[in-house]
Amino acid sequence: MRIAIGQISHETNTMFGPPTPVEEFQRQGWATGQEILERHTGVRGYLGGMIAAGADHGIEIGPTFAAQAHPSGTIERAAFDTMLGNLLDGIRAAGQVDAVCLSLHGAGSAEGIDDIEGTILKAVRELVGPELPVVATLDLHCHSTELMIENATALLTVHEYPHVDSYERGYEAVELAAKAARGEVAPVMALAVLPMAIPPITSFHGPAREINELCWDWERRGLLDVTFVHGYPHTDVPIISSSVIAVADGDRELAKQAANDVAGRIWEMREQFRSNLPSPEEAIRQALAFDGGPVVIAEVSDNPGGGSPGDGTHLLRALLDANQPDTAFGFIYDPETAAQAHAAGPGATIEARIGGKTDPDILGAPVEVAAYVKSCTDGRYIVQSPMGRGGQANLGKMARLVVGNVDVIVGSESHQTIDDELFRLHGIEVSRLKIAALKSQNHFRAGFEPIAAEIIRTDSPGWTTSNLETFNYQRIRRPIWPLDDGVEWPS
Numbered sequence: 001m002r003i004a005i006g007q008i009s010h011e012t013n014t015m016f017g018p019p020t021p022v023e024e025f026q027r028q029g030w031a032t033g034q035e036i037l038e039r040h041t042g043v044r045g046y047l048g049g050m051i052a053a054g055a056d057h058g059i060e061i062g063p064t065f066a067a068q069a070h071p072s073g074t075i076e077r078a079a080f081d082t083m084l085g086n087l088l089d090g091i092r093a094a095g096q097v098d099a100v101c102l103s104l105h106g107a108g109s110a111e112g113i114d115d116i117e118g119t120i121l122k123a124v125r126e127l128v129g130p131e132l133p134v135v136a137t138l139d140l141h142c143h144s145t146e147l148m149i150e151n152a153t154a155l156l157t158v159h160e161y162p163h164v165d166s167y168e169r170g171y172e173a174v175e176l177a178a179k180a181a182r183g184e185v186a187p188v189m190a191l192a193v194l195p196m197a198i199p200p201i202t203s204f205h206g207p208a209r210e211i212n213e214l215c216w217d218w219e220r221r222g223l224l225d226v227t228f229v230h231g232y233p234h235t236d237v238p239i240i241s242s243s244v245i246a247v248a249d250g251d252r253e254l255a256k257q258a259a260n261d262v263a264g265r266i267w268e269m270r271e272q273f274r275s276n277l278p279s280p281e282e283a284i285r286q287a288l289a290f291d292g293g294p295v296v297i298a299e300v301s302d303n304p305g306g307g308s309p310g311d312g313t314h315l316l317r318a319l320l321d322a323n324q325p326d327t328a329f330g331f332i333y334d335p336e337t338a339a340q341a342h343a344a345g346p347g348a349t350i351e352a353r354i355g356g357k358t359d360p361d362i363l364g365a366p367v368e369v370a371a372y373v374k375s376c377t378d379g380r381y382i383v384q385s386p387m388g389r390g391g392q393a394n395l396g397k398m399a400r401l402v403v404g405n406v407d408v409i410v411g412s413e414s415h416q417t418i419d420d421e422l423f424r425l426h427g428i429e430v431s432r433l434k435i436a437a438l439k440s441q442n443h444f445r446a447g448f449e450p451i452a453a454e455i456i457r458t459d460s461p462g463w464t465t466s467n468l469e470t471f472n473y474q475r476i477r478r479p480i481w482p483l484d485d486g487v488e489w490p491s
């Protein structure tokens with residue numbers, strides 16, 4: 001048995017930032033053939049799971065092409081065409097294979113193509129013919145479309161947010177593709193699309209957990225897979241939605257029944273998906289009133305993991321104003337200040353203008369302060385979070401600055417904080433802090449829930465705010481809950 005694997009993965013925020021060129025993919029995550037195995041073997045991600053399943057089941061893995069970049073603006077058309085061309089060339093070069101497994105995101109858009117995943121799957125289907133199993137993994141922040149469903153044998157979306165199960169989904173993709181290739185199962189899919197744009201919400205607790213339990217009930221009743229697809233609302237394409245994808249063994253009616261049942265429950269529970277988060281000032285007040293620590297405050301609205309730049313200063317300013325001992329901010333995106341600190345060196349005091357450079361009108365102006373340079377690092381460490389453990393983080397030049405009582409870490413890559421290893425790299429033990437502030441929507445939970453006494457998410461003005469009413473959407477399908485009144489489903 002031989003299975004080709006590949007990846008094109010990008011979460012595209014069409015509302016913010018310049019178009020994303022091919023160079024960004026080449027800089028962040030670009031691998032061909034054997035390089036894919038070298039980079040992803042043993043890493044807890046989609047491709048790592050696919051490679052492990054191959055090794056465990058005696059399936060030869062044919063690595064083709066892999067490209068990913070963290071969330072940013074619309075993919076340049078030439079970049080997309082190059083990546084798709086490379087993927088198709090890689091599959092052709094892999095020769096005789098029994099199946100294809102792809103790691104896709106599901107919320108990628110290129111210039112002129114809203115649905116890059118549907119486009120990729122259609123092109124792969126045309127290349128390999130109608131019979132060969134094509135199984136793709138997806139992020140649950142994806143836009144599920146009929147084009148994707150029609151052109152894949154099965155789509156396996158992560159169930160968890162934080163995405164701690166990406167490795168398992170990659171592993172299952174190879175297992176399912178192998179079973180389908182042997183004729184042991186005949187996957188058929190159904191998609192139920194809801195007219196909903198839900199703000200990001202964890203699956204670890206609350207209503208999304210309840211929906212996952214319902215999905216798993218259906219799986220225990222014989223479905224191959226049932227997944228609640230949250231969707232990705234921080235972009236402006238007509239296909240945004242929440243949805244349910246169900247995969248049954250040969251029985252399309254059963255798949256439809258499962259998808260509609262779970263979708264119906266999500267729709268009934270929709271008011272529970274509304275978000276009402278405190279301001280930074282209120283979050284800090286709550287944290288200081290909390291008995292014990294550490295309290296992790298996450299600024300969800302400027303999350304580089306969702307395409308906001310990560311240099312917003314609302315929470316930072318509030319933390320500096322509070323000026324409490326044992327408080328740290330890890331971290332804010334600011335390559336200029338990081339370079340300034342590196343040039344001055346540890347022990348120096350610099351006149352810094354921290355953050356606020358990308359979009360000061362929305363994200364807040366730079367914070368102008370005298371800052372003591374405590375340490376400088378290369379921004380490299382091995383991820384320890386259950387999400388992505390073993391992967392190499394590279395955040396470029398970083399520095400730990402001290403402003404009053406507050407430690408402020410600045411970095412040179414726009415990236416969310418997913419574990420406390422970033423603080424440790426700069427000599428800060430989160431367990432000893434009263435407040436650890438960071439930028440992330442929910443992924444930080446996987447690394448921080450085990451060590452945090454309390455978690456508070458704060459929503460300031462930003463490009464990944466849960467306040468979806470603040471966006472000037474032009475292209476999304478209307479009406480949509482919660483932006484419009486009187487939305488009905490089924491319509």
Ligand SMILES: [Zn+2]
Nearest residue numbers: 139140141163
């Ligand atoms: Zn996601």
